[in-house]
Amino acid sequence: MSTIAIVGLGLIGGSLGLDFSRLGHRVLGIARRSATAEAALALGAVQQGGTDLALVRSANVVFLCTPLDQLGPTARALSPYLGEESVVTDVGSVKTAIVAELESLCPSFVGGHPMAGKAEAGLAVAQTDLFRHRPYVLTPTPQTQPWALDQLTALVEPLGAEIYRCSPQAHDRAVAWISHLPVMVSASLIQACGQEPDPAIGDLARALASSGFRDTSRVGGGVPELGTLMARYNRSALLAALAEYQQQLGQLTAHIEAADWSSLYQYLEQAQAARGAYLREKLPPEC
Amino acid sequence: MSTIAIVGLGLIGGSLGLDFSRLGHRVLGIARRSATAEAALALGAVQQGGTDLALVRSANVVFLCTPLDQLGPTARALSPYLGEESVVTDVGSVKTAIVAELESLCPSFVGGHPMAGKAEAGLAVAQTDLFRHRPYVLTPTPQTQPWALDQLTALVEPLGAEIYRCSPQAHDRAVAWISHLPVMVSASLIQACGQEPDPAIGDLARALASSGFRDTSRVGGGVPELGTLMARYNRSALLAALAEYQQQLGQLTAHIEAADWSSLYQYLEQAQAARGAYLREKLPPEC
Numbered sequence: 273m274s275t276i277a278i279v280g281l282g283l284i285g286g287s288l289g290l291d292f293s294r295l296g297h298r299v300l301g302i303a304r305r306s307a308t309a310e311a312a313l314a315l316g317a318v319q320q321g322g323t324d325l326a327l328v329r330s331a332n333v334v335f336l337c338t339p340l341d342q343l344g345p346t347a348r349a350l351s352p353y354l355g356e357e358s359v360v361t362d363v364g365s366v367k368t369a370i371v372a373e374l375e376s377l378c379p380s381f382v383g384g385h386p387m388a389g390k391a392e393a394g395l396a397v398a399q400t401d402l403f404r405h406r407p408y409v410l411t412p413t414p415q416t417q418p419w420a421l422d423q424l425t426a427l428v429e430p431l432g433a434e435i436y437r438c439s440p441q442a443h444d445r446a447v448a449w450i451s452h453l454p455v456m457v458s459a460s461l462i463q464a465c466g467q468e469p470d471p472a473i474g475d476l477a478r479a480l481a482s483s484g485f486r487d488t489s490r491v492g493g494g495v496p497e498l499g500t501l502m503a504r505y506n507r508s509a510l511l512a513a514l515a516e517y518q519q520q521l522g523q524l525t526a527h528i529e530a531a532d533w534s535s536l537y538q539y540l541e542q543a544q545a546a547r548g549a550y551l552r553e554k555l556p557p558e559c
Numbered sequence: 560m561s562t563i564a565i566v567g568l569g570l571i572g573g574s575l576g577l578d579f580s581r582l583g584h585r586v587l588g589i590a591r592r593s594a595t596a597e598a599a600l601a602l603g604a605v606q607q608g609g610t611d612l613a614l615v616r617s618a619n620v621v622f623l624c625t626p627l628d629q630l631g632p633t634a635r636a637l638s639p640y641l642g643e644e645s646v647v648t649d650v651g652s653v654k655t656a657i658v659a660e661l662e663s664l665c666p667s668f669v670g671g672h673p674m675a676g677k678a679e680a681g682l683a684v685a686q687t688d689l690f691r692h693r694p695y696v697l698t699p700t701p702q703t704q705p706w707a708l709d710q711l712t713a714l715v716e717p718l719g720a721e722i723y724r725c726s727p728q729a730h731d732r733a734v735a736w737i738s739h740l741p742v743m744v745s746a747s748l749i750q751a752c753g754q755e756p757d758p759a760i761g762d763l764a765r766a767l768a769s770s771g772f773r774d775t776s777r778v779g780g781g782v783p784e785l786g787t788l789m790a791r792y793n794r795s796a797l798l799a800a801l802a803e804y805q806q807q808l809g810q811l812t813a814h815i816e817a818a819d820w821s822s823l824y825q826y827l828e829q830a831q832a833a834r835g836a837y838l839r840e841k842l843p844p845e846c
Contacts, residue, residue: 387769407767438763446763449752454775457748459830460811464804465736466833476725476733480674480694481837487774488741493834496827503815503823514812517751518805524747525801528790536790540783543746546753547780550768 273297274427277331279346281312281321283390284363285337286398289317291431294400300327311395329353333427336362336374340501343370347377354378359420365447365498366505367411367440375413380420383411383440385447386433393495404432411440448509450550452502453517456510458492459499560584561714564618566633568599568608570677571650572624573685576604578718581687587614598682616640620714623649623661627788630657634664641665646707652734652785653792654698654727662700667707670698670727672734673720680782691719698727735796737837739789740804743797745779746786 276292277300278285289299293316301318302325303309309321320327328334328350338346343362354360360378363386364370371383388406390397408428412421425435438446465485468474503510527536563579564587565572576586580603588605589612590596596608607614615621615637625633630649641647647665650673651657658670674694677684695715699708712722725733752772755761790797814823 387767389771406769409767436763436766442757442760442763445755445757445760446767449755449764450768450772453751454748454771455827456808456811456815457744458775459827460804460808461741461744462830462834462837463807463811463826464740464800465837466829467803467807468732468736470729470732473729473732476723476729477736478836479723480696480733481737482674482693484676484741484778485737485837487777488745489834489837490774491771492827493831494827496824496831499827500820500824504818504820507815507818511812511815513751514808514815516754517747518808518812520750520754521743521747521801521805521808524743524750525798525805528743528794528798528801531791531794533787533791537783537787539750540742540746540779540781540786542753543749544780544783547749547776549765550749550752550772550776 274332275300275330276427277302277328277334278318278337279325279328279334279350280337280339280342281308281317281395281398282337283393283395283397283402284386284388285335286312286315286317286395287388287400287402288335288337288363288386288431290315290398290400291403292427293317293319295430300331302327308395315395315398317395317398325350326353328358331358333359333361333424334378336360336364339497340364340366340370340505344373344377347374351377356380359423361424364505365451365502367409367443369505371411371413371440375415380417382416382421382424383413384424384428385409385411385443386428386431387451388433391494401432406433407436408433409436409438409443411438411443413440444506444509445512448506448513452506452510453513455491455494455499455502456514457517458489460492462489462492561619562587562617563714564589564615564621565605565624566612566615566621566637567624567626567629568595568604568682568685569624570680570682570684570689571673571675572622573599573602573604573682574675574687574689575622575624575650575673575718577602577685577687578690579714580604580606582717587618589614595682602682602685604682604685612637613640615645618645620646620648620711621665623647623651626784627651627653627657627792631660631664634661638664643667646710648711651792652738652789654696654730656792658698658700658727662702667704669703669708669711670700671711671715672696672698672730673715673718674738675720678781688719693720694723695720696723696725696730698725698730700727731793731796732799735793735800739793739797740800742778742781742786742789743801744804745776747779749776749779 301321588608
């Protein structure tokens with residue numbers, strides 16, 4: 273059993289704490305506000321909690337679970353307390369820039385991204401088994417210590433997650449397509465619908481909107497902090513995905529402008545056929 | 560109680576038949592294939608069924624429930640059997656072009672659009688109460704007979720639907736935003752993701768895709784027949800919506816290109832705030 277420090281006790285940090293505690297590890301929780309650390313103690317997500325980063329001294333493994341833009345500053349503040357043998361990992365949803373910064377600060381760093389989210393954020397919605405059957409991506413680089421990667425893998429496997437390994441760059445390009453691009457596509461839909469110039473028709477559109485609009489607009493109506501951080505930290509991969517998207521939308525629009533219904537039908541038929549591959553039961557590969 | 564003829568026994572026609580039968584009306588069902596009419600009889604969706612359009616002769620009200628591109632030909636074939644006092648309505652998801660054609664063929668025509676769909680189509684998934692708490696839009700024009708509109712309204716109210724009345728043009732502009740634009744936005748997302756040039760990253764993207772991608776891509780992965788008919792019959796309103804969408808997407812992309820994170824934040828914050836108005840409990844207005 274390990275001593276695990278979790279820095280940042282929100283949905284992900286709190287849920288990791290609940291699972292690791294249940295698995296018999298000793299979990300130390302560090303939050304910005306002492307009330308959060310106390311709440312995590314009361315929930316049984318941590319066995320010791322506080323606001324002092326020096327707590328990580330006794331940990332074998334440190335999970336950084338802050339928002340993306342706090343990972344660098346937090347790692348910098350922690351580094352005096354880390355030994356060579358302290359494995360540090362993060363849970364950030366973007367990896368290239370974060371991994372480069374964090375592996376320069378922490379001698380035994382391994383980037384990670386457990387892909388489990390919820391509509392709400394915060395410790396209040398933390399739960400056990402959040403990661404079960406969900407992807408957990410580890411992103412080693414040539415600098416990663418193989419023993420640190422193995423140790424983290426062994427720790428994470430009992431969460432029941434499907435573990436993937438790939439480079440930070442491969443991760444970021446993959447999530448640009450299936451996670452970050454959908455947010456931008458969906459937010460633009462909401463904004464476009466808001467531009468109807470006739471207020472009566474705008475009201476009618478809002479009244480008639482049902483499951484199709486609700487589903488297509490869901491991720492675009494999420495918290496603006498997350499969308500902004502995704503774009504800021506994964507800017508080049510997201511811009512490449514947006515450029516391809518604009519190309520595809522232009523092609524579809526051209527079919528409608530030309531009243532070329534057989535080409536539009538083919539386009540929609542291809543989309544229907546392609547979607548299935550994103551919904552299959554997931555098998556954990558090495559990539 | 561009325562004698563109601565339903566022409567086209569798919570999801571919508573079959574479900575109307577089940578509800579009207581239960582409400583005590585006499586329902587006649589007409590399908591292209593006699594096996595479909597027999598199945599509708601067996602389900603209790605109709606009390607008399609067949610493939611002969613002359614059956615509508617004894618009906619007070621006729622519901623045309625065929626695909627959009629069959630509504631005109633069906634109405635033309637029916638017109639010899641219709642009296643001045645036969646109210647004819649349709650359930651097409653686009654109204655301007657359909658209403659213009661059908662009111663020239665049927666003396667007492669009233670356009671309609673019950674907005675209840677399912678992932679699957681066909682009589683096999685027909686059900687009672689499909690229309691309860693869902694919008695049912697009626698689209699009278701200056702030519703519509705007020706008594707025919709009143710008669711249809713009285714017939715439809717017991718289905719438990721929320722009845723809206725507006726012009727065919729207002730209907731088509733409203734559904735272009737919240738129903739047809741989402742299909743195109745969503746199909747383009749699936750197609751864009753399929754363009755990743757590195758097959759390993761494409762595989763990873765498909766493996767990591769989860770609820771965000773699933774929801775945003777759902778309507779774009781629907782049956783290509785429906786999407787093509789929407790675009791064909793609502794071409795100008797959809798092209799206007801697509802042009803505005805491309806404008807909005809361009810604005811969001813420009814914020815990311817300029818690394819203008821505060822403008823991106825504001826954009827996403829507006830989207831988050833605006834979405835709520837599309838999800839409120841619906842109150843039936845006149846428009």
